[in-house]
Amino acid sequence: MRKGTNGLPVFSSRLLATCLLLVPAVLHGFPIFYMLSVSFKEAAEAYKFPPSLLPSHPVLTNYSDALNAAPLWQFMLNSLIAALGITAIQMLTSILAAYALARIEFKGRKIVLGFVVAMLMVPSEITIVPNYLMMVRTGLIDTHLALIAPFSASAFGIFLLYQFFSGVPRELEEAAIVDGASRMRFLFQILVPVSMPAIVAFGVFAFVSAWNQYLWPLVVTQSTAMRTVQVGVGMFRSEQEATSWGMVMAATSILVLPSIALFIATQKQFVRGLVSSGAGVKG
Amino acid sequence: MKMKKKMKKKKKIKRWMPFSLILAGAMTMIPMSACTSGKNSAGRVFGSGKIKKAKAIEFWHSMSGDKSQVLNDLVDDYNKDATATGRLPVKLQFTGTYTDGINKLRLAVMANRPPHLAQIYEIGTQQLVDSGAVIPLEELIAGDSDFGLEQMLPQVLQYYTVRGKLYSLPFATSNPVIYANGNALEAAGMTTPPDTFEGLEEACPKLADLIKGRTCLTLPLTSWLFEQSLARQGALLVDKENGRIGVSGEAIYAGAEGRFFFDFLRRLSDAGMFANTGRSWDPPVENFMAGRSALLVTSTSDVFVLGQRAKFPVVVGRFPVRANLGSVISSGTILGGNSIWAMKGRADGEMKQAYQFVKYLASAPVQRRWHVNTGYFPIRKDVIGALEAEGFYTANPNARVAVDQLLAAPDSAAAKGALAGVFPELREHVENAMEEALAGKDGSGPSLERAQAKSSRALQRYRKLL
Amino acid sequence: MSENSTSDATRSAWLFLAPALILMFIFTVAPAMFSLLLSFHDFKPFSFTLVPVGLDQYMELAGSEDYRTSLMATLRFAALVVPGAVLGSLAVAVLLDQMPFFRSIFRTIFLIPVGISPAMAAMLWVFLFNPTSGFLNYLLSTAGIAGPAWLSDPDWAPFAVSLTTVWKEVGFNIIFLMAALAQVPVELQEAAWMDGANSFRRFWHITLPSISPAMFFVTVVSVIHAFESFGQIHILTRGGPAGSTGVLVYQLFRDGFENSRLGLAAAEAVILFVIIGGVTLVQFMVARYLKGSPQ
DSSP, rough: OOOOOTBOOOOOHHEEEEEEEEHHHHHHHHHHHHHHHHSOOOOHHOOOOOOOOOOOOOSSSSHHHHHHSHHHHHHHHHHHHHHHHHHHHHHHHHHHHHHHHHHHHOTTTHHHHHHHHHHHTTTTHHHHHHHHHHHHTOOOTTHHHHHGGGGGGHOOOOOOOOHHHSSHHHHHHHHHHHTOOOOHHIIIIIIHHEEEEEEEHHHHHHHHHHTTOOOHHHHHOOOOGGHHHHHHHHOOOOSSSSOHHHHHHHHHHHHHHHHHHHHHHHHHHHHHHHHHHHHHHOO | HHHHHHHHHHHHHHHHHHHHHHHHHHHHHHHHHHHHHHHHHHTOOSSSOOOOOSSSSSEEEOOOHHHHHHHHHHHHHHHHHHHHHHHEEEEHHHHHHHSHHHHHHHHHHHHTOOOOOEEEEGGGGHHHHHOOEEOHHHHHHHHTTTTOOGGGGGHHHHGGGTEEEOOOOEEEEEOEEEEHHHHHHHHHHOSSSSOHHHHHHHHHHHHHGGGTTTEEEEEEOOOOHHHHHHHHTTTBBBBHHHTSSOOEEEEEEESSHHHHHHHHHHHHHHHTEEEEEOSSSHHHHHHHTTTTTTEEEEGGGGGGHHHHHHHOOEEEEOOOOTTTSOOOTTTTOOOOOEEEEEETTHHHHHHHHHHHHHHHSSSSHHHHHHHHHHOOOOBBBBHHHHHHHTTTTHHHHHHHHHHHHTOOOOSHHHHHOOOOOOOOHHHHHHHHHHHHHTTTOOHHHHHHHHHHHHHHHHHHHHHHTT | OHHHHHHHHHHHHHHHHHHHHHIIIIOOOIHHHHHHHHHTTTEEETOOEEEEEEEEEHHHHHHHHHHHHHHHHHHHHHHHHHHHHHHHHHHHHHHHTTTTTHHHHHHHHHHHHHSOOHHHHHHHHHHTOOOOTOHHHHHHHHHHOOOOOOOTTTTTHHHHHHHHHHHHHHHHHHHHHHHHHSSSOHHHHHOOOHHHHOHHHHIIIIIHHHHHHHHHHHHHHHHHHTTOOHHHHHHTTOOOOOTTTTTTHHHIIIIISSSHHHHHHHHHHHHHHHHHHHHHHHHHHHHHHHHHHHH
């Protein structure tokens, strides 16, 4: 592209790009906008043809109906417990493992590293059935632990942190050894704070990934009280009876809002985590 | 120098903040999850940990709507007396549809935490028998002469009797019947619905009123009705006498008798006489109630509801027979519905209590209440006799049809209905074939043959497991 | 380093690695191996007792019309989603690379769907697809087109599900393509411009080749995501109608968890593993090859 004196592309290209982007952006944002719009519509208006863009008489009844129809707060709590649990354990185990791989010279290091990289390529479907059977056998179906346990270790986390730790200058460690610090102290008092951006990026990414899971929570929870947000929202989708779309959209709004808010707040870190997950597979 | 150190410390804390916050938040979740798990166990079907001593008899069921209300009332009454006499109360747990119900039961058995009693649909019988996870009803009764087994209709008991053993208590039992719109009948110069397939086909043009938007017939595209048509023709669904003298390994329903029903529906559909609303049970009922169909073939369990809510007189007739293959009086119909199973794995003392509840459900007053408030018919001769004497059936002749129909069932394998461990799959095959045949892609022959082949494979697969 | 410290180091290392490795073994490695074992077995009714059935379940899948339909549905789904997601994201990324005004707002709009789950994406779109009251058909009607019954028509359901998936996935691709575009050497571009090449030629001969590794990566990831799709299908169409959207993962779910045929589901998982693992491996090797070769 041609660049002007300020290093940015020429004004005309920028303007053109802005205009061209309006259409896809509007189309892309429309579903979310429309969901909100329908959620405030009265029941009859939601079915009206032709459908209106905005509600003519906005109402809040859909929201109260949605809250009465299913325990939405319970869903969010379940998702929160599961996602936080997964993120915490993943972070802990990954930090420990990545440190060993990055910083300790030991026999078999290359093998373990290769093993972790191999684990990155394993799709989750191959583990579903046996993990499910394990949960059934141990009576853990329909519990929070079942939502957390199978995801407590993350090859991606280990690999990401391994790459980051490897890049941290050795002098820090040598200084710590001179000061008489143990490995643990070095890890948690020096290496981790220094690596905070990467760790937080991983944490955010892990949290969002866990929050967005669908298949495993669907399979491993039985009662409504244990459902997560994603499975819970799906309960509002009913095929045969005429659904109250206003209420469905209200429920979706309530349940999707935390994700959108969290995403906007942590966009930078999330994207960083996302890119690293790609970089991991890229090799 | 001091400033630098202070700044470094501040920076350190700042950097640590997000991580420690997250970690702290996560750490608090773990005890919280333990607490909420406990609080939630009231709403949860499964709980963690070993099975504890029960404070109530767990009874899993799949009744919804009006029927679940009746069940609730029955249980409430039982529990009222229970506390007075020191018996364990019964706790109802709705487990969703019949399919969900048996799946949840399977999970529960595998996780070693079964309920005491479970209501399972009739086609799950073989699976439960083969599982070895149930206490046969016979053993539960164990010679208690008070139970009233001799009062129960043998035609109903025989469905749930496998290799000579009675396994479960028939609970919601139904038959298919024809519901007819009284006004349509009158307009066609008839007083009762046709009782043969041929008669039905003939009467259709008279019963339909296409100008008013009323077709002749509507029914759910369910394998159950297909199986009924087989029973009416004395044909079997699967080999080994419908799986009654041994584990079946071959489906044999694609013969002339099977094709007959498919072709019958196809001809009506082509003539615009049949409203195809798919496999669901509700749309045909709605169709009929809205006057959009003169005849409805569905379960007798809707007989009271339809009678009360229809804005026209409703006349009930028996499920049709083939005109040249025996009379409607002596042909079989297979029963549908569900039964109550007692599960192994709970304490003996608790199962004795569970038996008390089963006895309650089987008793004459409860059976009478269940029949009169739902459409399911009573399984006890004394209840039928009493209702007759009171004139109940004179006032409600529609309710009598299914009873008579069942009582007339011969003691044949075809009339007994099939047993198969993979029955749900079989039904899926048949229903797919029905849809295909009606959509007109192939004739009934090829689609039935394909379904039959799939069913045979499924049956053989199941047999290998035993 | 003395003998003591190396064995010390090794012991420490394994201690640090232990939690992660043990968890990975219990929940990933062992289950993966067990899936393979399970694929050759079936269960006795209501029991954990395994009955060996050899290759029966694989043979069943090979001969199963339903499984074939599922394979076709998956391939069709991938064929619809991947070009849409890749080309669409390329177009948007190129536009964003032009530093338009409100760039960060635009970026956020395209990225938000990445942060929400497939289930949410499906819930957002399900009403839009409604044949009578849905906005999509309304839009089409203004252009004089009668919109189909998106979710209940076997011919159109795959499009509906693909549209939702592309909507959700485009943002992911945009991130990578934007990063790649930012690294295209400006000097080459300017030299070409000074040589009189128009935008299109510049794009085709300079930009595209420079970002081809990212394009390859994004394409392969889209393929893998397509093969692993489940949430949006479960909510939008339940794999129907007539199996037209019953992709492989959905078939696995149905067989294993709705029909309780866990041995069969294990066989399906093994097949899925081979397919996805194969694609991932290919991508991994190509990436290493690209990294190793000089530009």
